[in-house]
Amino acid sequence: MSNDFDTKREQLLSELQDILQTAEELFDEGKDVSADEFKKLKKRLTEKSxxxxxQLDDLQEKFSAKTRQAAKQSDALIQDNPYKAIGIAAGVAFVAGLLINRK
Incomplete structure (x- = not known):
């Protein structure tokens, strides 16, 4: 999942850079181009965005689905082993308390 997420993230960053570059072209050339060329640049920017x-919506949906799945698995694990979960939580709280009081 992490590798897929990183790949999608890199693709989105690349796409965002293309959009910003197109926007810069649009603003830089805005004074020197005709109305038709301006409309073409605007259309290109709109398509890229x-x-x-x-892509961002797809990535968000996949991430949300994976998060929900992990939460369900965690819930099932805790319900199957409640005393272990309580013990682990108490241990973590104890260690955190020791670290906080250790000035």
């Missing part, structure tokens, strides 16, 4: 938004 739409693609970026769709």
């Amino acid at each position: 739409g693609s970026y938004r769709q």
Whole structure:
């Protein structure tokens, strides 16, 4: 999952850089181009941003699904072993308390 997430993240960052570059072109060339060329640049920017938004939505949905799955697995594990969960939580709290009081 981590590798897939990193790959998607890199793709989105690349897409975002393309959008920013197109936006810079749009603003830099805005004074020197005709209305038709301006519309073409604007259309290109809109298409790229739409693609970026769709990829971001897909990545968010996948991440949310994985998070929900992990939460369900954690819940099932805790319900199956409640005393172990309580013991681990108490141990973590004890260690945290020791570290906090250790000034």
